[in-house]
Amino acid sequence: MLEMRGVDCFYGEAQVLRSFSLTAEKGEILCLLGRNGAGKTTALKAIMGLVAARGGSISLDGTELSKLPAHEVPRHGVGYVPQGRRLFSDLTVMENLRVGLMTRNSGPEVLEHVLALFPLLKDRLSQRAGTMSGGEQQMLAMARALCISPKLLLLDEPTEGLMPAMIARIRQSVLDLKEHGVTTLLVEQRVDAVLPVADRVAFVENGRVTGLESAADLAKDRALIDRYVGI
Numbered sequence: 001m002l003e004m005r006g007v008d009c010f011y012g013e014a015q016v017l018r019s020f021s022l023t024a025e026k027g028e029i030l031c032l033l034g035r036n037g038a039g040k041t042t043a044l045k046a047i048m049g050l051v052a053a054r055g056g057s058i059s060l061d062g063t064e065l066s067k068l069p070a071h072e073v074p075r076h077g078v079g080y081v082p083q084g085r086r087l088f089s090d091l092t093v094m095e096n097l098r099v100g101l102m103t104r105n106s107g108p109e110v111l112e113h114v115l116a117l118f119p120l121l122k123d124r125l126s127q128r129a130g131t132m133s134g135g136e137q138q139m140l141a142m143a144r145a146l147c148i149s150p151k152l153l154l155l156d157e158p159t160e161g162l163m164p165a166m167i168a169r170i171r172q173s174v175l176d177l178k179e180h181g182v183t184t185l186l187v188e189q190r191v192d193a194v195l196p197v198a199d200r201v202a203f204v205e206n207g208r209v210t211g212l213e214s215a216a217d218l219a220k221d222r223a224l225i226d227r228y229v230g231i
């Protein structure tokens with residue numbers, strides 16, 4: 001279980017997360033929705049230790065993540081697909097995947113499973129990541145995160161710029177992971193992209209969670225969405 005309690009984050013003097021609190025259960029798909037600049041990406045970065053939490057706590061299955069150096073966080077089973085992918089562009093597809101595999105000493109069966117999900121990558125193992133198309137790089141970023149056998153997966157707009165078939169594949173892989181007890185935190189811009197997969201939606205406004213609703217309730221009552229963010 002992921003628990004964020006009263007997390008404060010700053011960029012310089014500017015406070016971006018204000019007592020940000022959120023709980024995601026094991027196997028839950030929790031979506032963060034909110035306007036541009038609300039603090040969704042920063043919340044994911046805070047979990048990864050890429051932005052320091054000045055106050056509050058962030059724990060995963062009882063381990064306090066906010067006290068760890070950033071490079072330790074993935075070793076505790078947190079996979080991250082940042083917005084804009086951030087691959088090692090000079091490394092090959094296989095080398096990028098190996099970074100993920102080595103993080104938690106994942107066995108060959110993990111690689112096999114990931115390549116079965118994204119078969120296109122199988123034919124590209126020796127291609128340099130930086131030479132792949134945007135959509136292919138997004139697939140690779142997702143595959144690399146899965147190679148660490150995550151307990152918690154953080155996805156920042158993972159379907160941005162992808163064609164519908166790839167969006168469907170990413171959705172399906174998130175649902176498959178749920179079956180295996182993986183918790184997913186999903187940042188998306190469009191509510192329609194998340195309602196089919198999310199269990200709950202957290203509305204983020206001005207650096208804090210201002211509402212939490214089940215996706216089923218939101219799908220039934222669109223006015224509820226407008227009440228929060230008008231998106």
Ligand SMILES: Nc1ncnc2c1ncn2[C@@H]1O[C@H](COP(=O)(O)OP(=O)(O)OP(=O)(O)O)[C@@H](O)[C@H]1O
Nearest residue numbers: 011012014016034035036037038039040041042043
């Ligand atoms: N490195 C940084 N330095 C200074 N300010 C930053 C930095 N990164 C983000 N911010 C600011 O922090 C606020 C929250 O940004 P964040 O990226 O978390 O928002 P977001 O909800 O993910 O937005 P979007 O939907 O546009 O991606 C914004 O006002 C942004 O300008």
